[in-house]
Amino acid sequence: MTRLRTPLLSLLLFAALGFPLVSHADELKDISQLMGQEQYSQALDKVNAYLAAHPKDVAAQFLKGVVLAEQNKSAEAIKIFTDITEKHPELPEPYNNLAVIYAEQGQYDKARISLEKAIKTHPSYATAHENLGDIYAKMASDAYDKALQLDRSNSRAQTKLMLVKELFSRSAVVASSGVPAKPTPTPVMPTLSSPVVAVAPSQPPAPPAVNPPLQSAVVAKAEEPAKPKVEPVQASADKASSKDKAPDATSMTVEKSKSVTAKEEAKVSKEDQSKNNAQEALLRAVHGWAKAWSARDVDAYLAYYAKDFKTPNGESRSEWEKMRRERIRKPASIQVEVLNPKVSIDGNHATIAFKQSYRAGINSMRTSKTLVFVKMGEKWLITQELANH
Amino acid sequence: MLLPWNATAIYFADRPSRLESFLHGTPRQIEGLLVRSLLETTQGKLDAALSDIDEVIRAMPNFKLAYLVRGDLLQAKARQISGFGSAPNAPRDEIADFQDEARVRLERYLSREDAPAQPDYLWQLDEAQRHAIVVDTNKSRLYLYRNDHGQPRYVADYYVTVGKNGTEKQSEGDKKTPIGVYFAGKQLERKKLPDMYGTAAYPLSYPNEWDKHRGKNGHGIWLHGTPSNTYSRPPRASDGCVVLTNPDISSLAPVLQDGSTPVVIVGNNPVSQAALKAERERLMGAMEQWRRDWETQNTEDYLARYSRDFFSEGKNFKAWADEKRRIQQSKSATSIQLSNLSVFRYPDGQQQMAVVSFDQDFKSDRLNSHMRKRQYWILEDGQWKILYEGAV
Numbered sequence: 032m033t034r035l036r037t038p039l040l041s042l043l044l045f046a047a048l049g050f051p052l053v054s055h056a057d058e059l060k061d062i063s064q065l066m067g068q069e070q071y072s073q074a075l076d077k078v079n080a081y082l083a084a085h086p087k088d089v090a091a092q093f094l095k096g097v098v099l100a101e102q103n104k105s106a107e108a109i110k111i112f113t114d115i116t117e118k119h120p121e122l123p124e125p126y127n128n129l130a131v132i133y134a135e136q137g138q139y140d141k142a143r144i145s146l147e148k149a150i151k152t153h154p155s156y157a158t159a160h161e162n163l164g165d166i167y168a169k170m171a172s173d174a175y176d177k178a179l180q181l182d183r184s185n186s187r188a189q190t191k192l193m194l195v196k197e198l199f200s201r202s203a204v205v206a207s208s209g210v211p212a213k214p215t216p217t218p219v220m221p222t223l224s225s226p227v228v229a230v231a232p233s234q235p236p237a238p239p240a241v242n243p244p245l246q247s248a249v250v251a252k253a254e255e256p257a258k259p260k261v262e263p264v265q266a267s268a269d270k271a272s273s274k275d276k277a278p279d280a281t282s283m284t285v286e287k288s289k290s291v292t293a294k295e296e297a298k299v300s301k302e303d304q305s306k307n308n309a310q311e312a313l314l315r316a317v318h319g320w321a322k323a324w325s326a327r328d329v330d331a332y333l334a335y336y337a338k339d340f341k342t343p344n345g346e347s348r349s350e351w352e353k354m355r356r357e358r359i360r361k362p363a364s365i366q367v368e369v370l371n372p373k374v375s376i377d378g379n380h381a382t383i384a385f386k387q388s389y390r391a392g393i394n395s396m397r398t399s400k401t402l403v404f405v406k407m408g409e410k411w412l413i414t415q416e417l418a419n420h
Numbered sequence: 421m422l423l424p425w426n427a428t429a430i431y432f433a434d435r436p437s438r439l440e441s442f443l444h445g446t447p448r449q450i451e452g453l454l455v456r457s458l459l460e461t462t463q464g465k466l467d468a469a470l471s472d473i474d475e476v477i478r479a480m481p482n483f484k485l486a487y488l489v490r491g492d493l494l495q496a497k498a499r500q501i502s503g504f505g506s507a508p509n510a511p512r513d514e515i516a517d518f519q520d521e522a523r524v525r526l527e528r529y530l531s532r533e534d535a536p537a538q539p540d541y542l543w544q545l546d547e548a549q550r551h552a553i554v555v556d557t558n559k560s561r562l563y564l565y566r567n568d569h570g571q572p573r574y575v576a577d578y579y580v581t582v583g584k585n586g587t588e589k590q591s592e593g594d595k596k597t598p599i600g601v602y603f604a605g606k607q608l609e610r611k612k613l614p615d616m617y618g619t620a621a622y623p624l625s626y627p628n629e630w631d632k633h634r635g636k637n638g639h640g641i642w643l644h645g646t647p648s649n650t651y652s653r654p655p656r657a658s659d660g661c662v663v664l665t666n667p668d669i670s671s672l673a674p675v676l677q678d679g680s681t682p683v684v685i686v687g688n689n690p691v692s693q694a695a696l697k698a699e700r701e702r703l704m705g706a707m708e709q710w711r712r713d714w715e716t717q718n719t720e721d722y723l724a725r726y727s728r729d730f731f732s733e734g735k736n737f738k739a740w741a742d743e744k745r746r747i748q749q750s751k752s753a754t755s756i757q758l759s760n761l762s763v764f765r766y767p768d769g770q771q772q773m774a775v776v777s778f779d780q781d782f783k784s785d786r787l788n789s790h791m792r793k794r795q796y797w798i799l800e801d802g803q804w805k806i807l808y809e810g811a812v
């Protein structure tokens with residue numbers, strides 16, 4: 032929840048704030064859809080065409096800024112967002128997006144100032160607060176490096192790379208999860224089914240008490256732009272293990288999401304009760320796995336892997352374990368969330384495809400991942416871990 | 421945010437004016453800002469603290485402790501602070517070093533001494549000694565005094581780094597700083613100086629006569645600066661040298677160019693000021709008596725001023741006494757004048773000692789001589805006795 036919000040995600044809040052996105056919904060919807068499919072140059076053409084007809088449309092200007100940012104055209108994106116802040120200083124999102132771009136360029140002071148302006152316009156703008164915290168942490172890290180002269184040159188370069196991919200290209204990167212990217216035979220990642228602009232500020236999943244509904248709505252969508260349904264790890268893990276609890280807002284959401292998942296997954300037959308049980312067990316496993324990883328509890332984490340787990344580079348199990356241990360112990364904190372898991376079961380074998388949100392310090396990234404499970408006795412164990420492109 | 425100096429900072433809170441005066445002392449401006457930032461941190465004024473520490477860093481872009489403090493302040497703003505030196509995966513020993521540096525710098529400010537006085541080691545300065553230095557190894561502090569008609573007057577004080585393994589140097593390579601009375605020699609040629617000694621280095625006269633007599637060895641104990649990659653080093657980090665920041669050693673250049681500035685390096689041996697004053701007078705009296713006994717060729721009274729442990733350039737007490745008895749047999753008319761006298765109380769933990777230096781004019785019908793002499797005096801059973809005597 033605390034990673035740097037990307038421009039695209041802020042667009043959602045922008046829409047949620049009721050900016051006239053809706054009035055031109057169809058055209059802007061198309062553009063957003065193109066962006067969702069990473070077809071940025073087409074999206075840019077369309078948004079330019081739209082702006083030629085509606086030059087004063089702030090939502091379209093904002094959208095263009097986002098497209099440019101996604102295309103790494105930072106200078107142009109900065110100019111657009113700066114223009115919007117001048118004409119609409121009351122909007123926090125352009126400031127926030129400026130900050131994200133500045134941060135990407137390593138200009139933390141500028142990023143900080145920009146976020147402070149965003150907060151000034153909306154003191155309870157949670158995204159800006161979170162981003163500001165990350166900026167401070169990054170600046171602190173720089174200061175510590177100078178104090179201690181830690182050799183972080185390697186990890187620094189890596190950080191930047193990951194940020195670039197995370198913020199602007201949104202393609203799968205697995206470097207920080209320690210598993211080298213590996214193409215899978217069949218694409219498991221679902222294509223964007225609903226355009227982001229069409230997402231209504233719907234039921235927020237477990238909103239923080241202090242946040243007004245609007246922000247929660249954004250948070251909810253930020254989790255998974257393609258799908259309105261979200262399963263925060265904790266909530267769904269709880270849900271999976273305590274189905275009989277009194278239904279609160281969170282479990283309602285999860286419940287719904289699960290049934291959607293189940294419907295979409297043709298292989299899962301609704302009639303087959305044992306398969307439903309297996310599905311629950313698998314969901315428990317994947318969330319437990321993410322939880323152990325987040326807790327940096329390496330032993331618990333490794334316990335989710337089968338003895339004959341196929342290591343990503345064919346290294347020995349002990350080598351792989353050693354590497355995982357190092358990578359998981361290294362960051363001060365890790366947050367891994369499993370979003371939108373899709374389960375396929377075939378006898379004692381199963382796969383779970385999901386979006387993995389990974390965050391360690393300021394490094395954060397979103398990956399599409401597939402875990403291949405095998406059932407050993409009563410337990411589902413991971414035999415293969417695949418990153419999808 | 422839990423900081424070890426939280427308690428003392430309260431003391432500062434009701435005396436803000438002290439900090440202002442602290443800030444305006446020239447060598448302390450940087451340190452003053454650092455201290456203010458630390459104190460503001462303990463008071464929860466993070467923005468003010470950050471602004472001060474940024475000013476420190478602007479002035480001294482290689483001040484690592486300042487960066488660590490900045491890191492902590494930013495971590496605090498990011499709400500990820502866990503204590504002093506919150507850097508993830510930071511080596512704990514390095515953090516402890518920084519904490520020590522912050523502590524000694526802060527303690528210097530918080531100390532109640534308005535004019536930090538260690539001059540109880542500087543009993544008398546001679547005319548040529550325009551300045552004298554006292555290094556307090558416990559406080560990681562170098563105090564500079566100027567000579568005001570033979571009496572020391574405080575000028576400034578500086579943060580210093582001393583030996584990794586502490587003090588009381590015994591032998592080569594023990595990485596300890598010697599305790600004693602030394603003199604700083606002329607600046608070492610800069611071209612030959614590796615970067616780790618900073619912008620200037622002055623050799624100290626370790627081992628001195630008393631050190632050698634006790635079998636202490638080792639060499640190359642210097643006053644020097646810091647390597648270019650850092651503004652300062654932790655309080656205990658050198659191989660025995662006394663290390664200043666480069667700006668500080670530069671500011672001492674006019675003082676040290678004399679090539680014979682006294683440097684008294686002290687450890688932990690507190691003595692009552694009143695007792696010291698009395699001992700100083702008694703020592704002066706004993707010296708005058710010694711001179712008079714010698715002048716009147718009253719050989720046995722003169723020799724009674726020497727310790728049984730006396731040593732001098734290969735001679736012990738017996739050899740010295742035999743020679744004096746032989747030479748002074750004739751009791752020829754003699755005049756002895758002492759001038760340019762300097763007296764330093766010796767920072768020895770076990771016994772009361774003093775190092776005196778003077779010009780000696782000896783005139784008799786057989787011999788006229790002028791020489792610079794040094795003596796070590798020791799308090800034995802309430803009597804000041806000469807432990808060592810030799811030419812300088």
